[in-house]
Amino acid sequence: MKTSTRFEEKTGFQERVAYHPSIDLRTDFVMVYGIDGSMPTRIREWKEQGYVVHLMTGVSWGEYQNYLYGQVDGRDHWDEAQKNRFGETISHGKDVPYMVPTVAYTNYLTKRIKVAVDAGVEAIHLEEPEFWVEGGYSEAFKREWKIFYKEPWMPPHESVDAQYRASKLKAFLYKRCLDRLCTELKEYAQVKYQRDLRFYVPTHSLINYTQWRIVSPQSQLLSLPTIDGYIAQVWTGTSRTPNVYNGVTKERTFETAYLEYGIMQELARGTERRMWFLHDPIEDNPNYDWDDYKNNYFKTLVASLFHPDVFHYEISPWPNRIFNRSYPSKDGKGKEPIPSSYATSLLIIINALRDFEQDSVEWGGSMDPIGVMLSDTTMFQRNHPEISGEDTSRKYDGTEIEMLKGSKAKELLHWSEFYGLTLPFLKVGIPVRPVQLDNIRRFSSYLNNYQTLILSYEFMKPESPDIHLGLSQWVQNGGCLIYVGDGSDDYHQVREWWNTEGADYANPAEHLFETLGVEHKSVQDIHHVGKGVVSILPTHPKECTQNTQNAQLLKDIVRKSMEVSGQSQVSPKKVWKEKNYLLMKRGPYVISSVMDESINKDPLHLQGLYVDLFDHNLMIRDEVIVQPGNQSLLYDLNYHTVQTDIQVIASSSRIENVANNGNEFEILTKGPQSVPGVSRIRCANKPITIQIDKEQNNYTEMNFDWDVRSNTLLIHYENNPNGVKIKIAF
Structure with a gap:
């Protein structure tokens, strides 16, 4: 394992409770959560333990009752709460509504968060800028509509055009909020403290927000110089959301997490923005047993590691609820705390994650990933007049199965249009990764890592026509583009650039084909464009989730297109090989x-x-x-590494220091109280003795296991956040 300093911020966690030795996980940084009166004290306590300290708080909701009830400026602000078409407030809890981010609300948040700047945090995380799809009916939103569109407000449920425009406005409002807030506070930190302050946005993935029917700025935040990065809030709670494959609806935790982490990597890839991947060893639902938590945690963890451009991790939200609370026992007869074996496994993984910035990355027995394009506009198409009143009018977070009343609503919520373009490949071991369509116009070399892309406008739309210029150039330079769609999406009719101000395209795909110089016919076809290939599959992508025949049709045209373009003969890695x-x-x-x-x-x-x-x-x-x-x-253990006399392979402790004292090495380990310590260490030779300092400078000999095959020793000890010294003599 490589050593790293805390200022690299490779790993961190968020926590709302005060420091305690049982949750001293020895990560690089901690995000103190919430801006209540105890915040400055909590910040000081974590700093005293050596952590880099950030602040996290909700940006779309929080304990902001003094603002709602007029105690800040003398005006009641409940008209700024998000409301659905029935006038019901969309809430995160009692007196905690999701907010319309007005200028007044933004100013209030800015003033509240200044206290954290004064307390000396290094960075601030503005969590989950979320506007629910069924929102858009409050008086504040109606006012914002008139200002933004210069026309009277339209009820979003009445037409696809109104729904699309409402969602565009929702994304803009939270982008505006973050821009104003971050700009003012960065200037405040510079003027008052001559200190650089960083801002990050913890956010669900574009995939999850789309499936759960939430609108957020997502990639639009890349245009704000004041935003320094993101946390990808992917965990078992999001990845257990059911989807459809081969006609079967069920949870597919690994596959969904793999795709969620994939789009979050692509959101920031090639930029200077930092991306942390979140893992959660439990989740928000407290009703599972420890085996269930562990199995699903392993699925999401491994899913995240298949995206090697990211090597920073939030290793847990709320470690207090992991290490200090009890959950249902497997026999259903009570509750039990975390098993020591699982706690130790978590600490092993947490400490290993600081070592995943590796120069050598290799897919095993497969070709490079195929890209499937996704746009922020996927969030704009998540309701329809035919079903908005009966089936999906309330808040839906992916777990409330009783919400799925009608077949049309279930079809909407499963979002098979996207999974139809991804699961057929993923299920047969063909690496596939969502790619951020909107980034094509932001970064000229964004597509250089991909040779094959799949695109459909049946569930999203390109926000600008110059995206097609970027795609055309990529194809002409040798790219292989497969377009899947039959033109049946009602959202092709919304008022947008392809059908306004003199443009008269039936859908944005027509403009794409014109830009590519391809004559579009309603038949499956392959065209040569420059050095590249464009293929058309005239079917709706959701059909590819219904049965193996439709999924095979998609795989066949992708494989054939790659063969025609010559990709499969570039190197042995490019050979199409299905596996499980x-x-x-x-x-x-x-x-x-x-x-x-x-x-x-x-x-x-x-x-x-x-x-x-x-x-x-x-x-x-x-x-x-x-x-x-x-x-x-x-x-x-057979991987070639730099030969040293001693190397810590893995540990449930943070290795703070390894000192060479001639024929003796001294290792300083630190870990949370009550979690067993275990370390696997590779040595040039078998040690003579190993001693442990159980009290200050009072060493006693300890037992160890020696493995001859690997030249490694295994030691067990009790973790201590204040440190345990271990001497290894040869």
């Missing part, structure tokens, strides 16, 4: 996931010499068998 697993190597780390619902039910056999990072005893394995539906995370 994904495998990636990031330096010495081997990441794998075996699919169910795939071409076979065979397990994946990995042979070599590995440390099992999911095992709380860090077992050495010469063969690892991964069954369908399962994942693995291994350290390859």
Whole structure:
């Protein structure tokens, strides 16, 4: 494992409670949550423990009752709460509505957050700028509509055009809010303290917001120089949202998480913005048992590691609820705290995650990822006049299954248009990754990492015609573009650039084909454009989730297009090979996931010499068998690394220091109270003795296990946030 300083901010967590040794996870930074009266004290306590301290607070909701009830400026602000078409307030809790981000509300947040700047935080995280799709009926929103569109407000549920325009406005309002707030506070920090202040936006993925029917600025924030990055809030709660594959509706946690993390990587790739991937060893739902939490955590964790351009992680929200609370026992007869084995496994993973910035990255036995284009506008098409009144009029967060009353509503909420373009590949081990369509116009080289792209405008729209100029140039330079769509989407008729101000295209795809110089016919066809290829599949993408025949039709045209373009003959890596697993190597780390619902039910056999990072005893394995539906995370002991006398391979503690004192090494470990300490250490030779300092400078000899095959030792001890010194003598 590489050593890193805390100022690299590789790992962190958010927490609303005060410092306690049981949640001293020894990450690089901590995000103190909330701006109540205890905030300055909490900031000071975490700083005293050596953490880089940030602040996190909600931007669309929070404990802002003094603003709502007029105690700030003498005016009641409940007219700024988000409301649905029935006049009901959309709430996050009692007296905690989701807000319309007016200028007055933005000014209020700015003033409140100044207290955190005064308390000395290094960065501020403005969490979840969210506007619900069924919102848009409050008086504040009607006022904003008139200002923005210069026309009377239109009820969003009455037409697809009104829905689309309402959603565009919702995204703009939160972009405006963040721009004003971050700009003023950055200037405040510079003027008063001569200090650089950073701002980040923790946000669900574009995929989840679309499926849960929420609008947020997402990629629009890249145009704001005051926004320094994001946290990808992907966890089991989002990734368990059901979707459809081969006509079957169910949770597909790994596959959904893989796609969610993928679009979040692509959101910031190629920019100077920081991206942290969130993991959650539990989730917001307190009704599962520990085995369920662990299995789904492993799925989301491994899913995130298949996207190697990101190597910063929020390792947990709310560690207090993980390490200090109880959850249902498996027999259903009570509750139990976290098993020590799971707690140790979590700490092993948390400490390993600081080491995932690796120069060597290799997909195992497969070609490079195929890109599937996604735009922020996917969030703008998440309601329809035919169903808005009966089936999806209330807030839906992906878990409220009783909300799915009608077949049309279920079809909308499953969002099969997107999953139809991704799951057919992912399920057969063909790496696929969502790609941010909007970034084509922002960054000229954005598509350079991709040779094959899939695009459909049946569930999203291009925000600008110059996106097509970028796509055309990419194709002419040798790219392979597959367009999937039949032109049936009602949202093609919204008032937008392709049908206003003299333009007269039936849909934006017509403009795309014109830009490419391709004659569009309603038949499947492949065209040569410059050095590249454009293929057309005239079917609706949601059909590809219904059965294997439609999924195969999509795979066939992609494979054939790649063959025609010559991609499959560039190198052995480009050979199309369907299998039931994904495998990636990031330096010495081997990441794998075996699919169910795939071409076979065979397990994946990995042979070599590995440390099992999911095992709380860090077992050495010469063969690892991964069954369908399962994942693995291994350290390859045969991977070539710089030879040293001693190397910590994995540990449930943070290794603060390794000192060489001739024939003796001293290691300083730190970890949270009550979580067992375990370390696997590679040595040039078997040690003579190992001693541990249980009291200050009072060393006693300890037992250790020596593995001859790997030249590694295994030691067990009690973690201590104040540090444990271990001496290894040769």
